[in-house]
Amino acid sequence: MKHTIALVDDDQNILTSVSIALEAEGFDVRIYKDGASALNGITSLPPDLAILDIKMPRMDGMELLNRIRTQSRLPVIFLTSRDDEIDEILGLRMGADDYITKPFSQSLLIERIRAILRRTETESATAGPTSDNTIVRGSLVIDADRHLCSWKEEPLQLTVTEFLILQSLVQRPGHVKSRDQLMDAAYGENIYVDDRTVDSHIKRLRKKFKATDDNFDKIETLYGIGYRYAET
Numbered sequence: 001m002k003h004t005i006a007l008v009d010d011d012q013n014i015l016t017s018v019s020i021a022l023e024a025e026g027f028d029v030r031i032y033k034d035g036a037s038a039l040n041g042i043t044s045l046p047p048d049l050a051i052l053d054i055k056m057p058r059m060d061g062m063e064l065l066n067r068i069r070t071q072s073r074l075p076v077i078f079l080t081s082r083d084d085e086i087d088e089i090l091g092l093r094m095g096a097d098d099y100i101t102k103p104f105s106q107s108l109l110i111e112r113i114r115a116i117l118r119r120t121e122t123e124s125a126t127a128g129p130t131s132d133n134t135i136v137r138g139s140l141v142i143d144a145d146r147h148l149c150s151w152k153e154e155p156l157q158l159t160v161t162e163f164l165i166l167q168s169l170v171q172r173p174g175h176v177k178s179r180d181q182l183m184d185a186a187y188g189e190n191i192y193v194d195d196r197t198v199d200s201h202i203k204r205l206r207k208k209f210k211a212t213d214d215n216f217d218k219i220e221t222l223y224g225i226g227y228r229y230a231e232t
Contacts, residue, residue, distance in 0.1 A: 002026060002027065002028050003027055003028070003048040003049065003117055004027070004028040004029075004030065004048050004049075005022055005027045005028070005029050005030070005047055005048065005049050005051060006029075006030050006032065006038060006041065006047040006049070006050040007019055007022070007029055007030070007031045007032070007050075007051050008031075008032045008033075008034075008035065008038040008051065008052045008053060008056065009033070009051075009052075009053040009056070009079065010033055010034060010053065010055075010056045014053075014079070015031045015033070017106070018051070018106060018109070019031055021106040021109075021110065022110070022113075027113075030045075034056050034057050034058040034059065035052075035056050035059025035061065035063060035064040036059045037058075038050075038059075038064060039059065039064055039067055042068060042072075042074070046072065047074070048075070048120075049074070049075040049077070049113060049116060049120075050074055050075070050076050050077070051076075051077045051079060051109070051113075052064055052065060052076060052077070052079065052096075053078075053079045053080075054078055054079065061078060061079075065078075065095065065096060073095075075097045075116045075117070075120050076095070076096045076097055077096065077097060077098050077099065077100060077112060077113065077116065078098070078099035078100070079099070079100055079101075079102060079104070080100070080101055080102065081101065081102050097116050097159055097160070098112055098116065098159040098160045098161055099159075099161075100112060101197070112160050112161075115147055115160045115163075116147075116160060118147055119146070119147035119160075133145045135167070135171065137170050137173060137218075139151055139152045139153075139213075140170060142163075142166065142167055142170060144167060147160070149163060149166065151209055151212050151213060151216070152212065154212045154213075156208050157208070158205070158208065161186045161187075161201055162201055162208075165182050165185060165186050165198070165205065166205055166219075166229075168181065168182055168185035169182075169227060169228065169229040170229045173228070173229045173231040174228060174230070174231040176222055176225055176226050176228045177226050177227055177228060178225065178226040179198045179199075179226055179227075182198050182226070182227065183197075186198075202219060202221075202227060205219060206219055217230070
């Protein structure tokens with residue numbers, strides 16, 4: 001069954017290029033040039049996932065997400081400019097599933113879409129048996145196939161980027177991963193992301209763990225070097 005993607009952006013070049021790329025990958029795409037028309041379309045005919053630009057006329061992506069969240073848990077990816085870090089953080093707090101900074105790789109966007117759709121389709125299996133591709137580190141369980149993570153049996157809602165960074169860290173506890181290595185794990189080797197972006201993801205990861213366990217201290221910073229997941 002084809003998945004339907006709502007693509008919302010006021011940039012016609014992005015609407016055209018991204019919709020062509022998504023359709024080539026087998027997705028049905030509905031395009032909207034502003035938040036107000038997108039809200040009407042998404043409400044009347046819900047897609048499987050929405051891609052929202054943050055800065056748009058009539059209704060920006062933040063307000064659109066807020067209105068969507070009053071009635072739906074529709075998976076959402078934000079498109080944002082490099083200088084919009086505050087908007088990124090606010091968007092994730094409001095319930096976006098991930099964000100991608102412009103300019104972006106279309107292949108990266110497609111990977112993120114597929115990962116979020118897989119997670120959405122398998123979240124109901126959280127309490128079921130783990131898959132073969134599972135990492136267990138003490139109280140931490142990561143199921144890579146289902147894109148599920150739990151700490152002390154409490155599920156954590158991680159973005160795709162956060163999940164990939166955490167997975168990279170826990171594969172070798174006690175070993176330091178540089179920011180460049182974490183960037184490659186989360187974004188691929190051909191995508192440039194500055195150090196501040198990785199630090200922001202680590203900060204949000206820690207916050208999510210501490211919301212479940214205030215004593216969580218497994219993600220360690222080695223200043224000037226990188227990060228590591230503490231050995232259990």
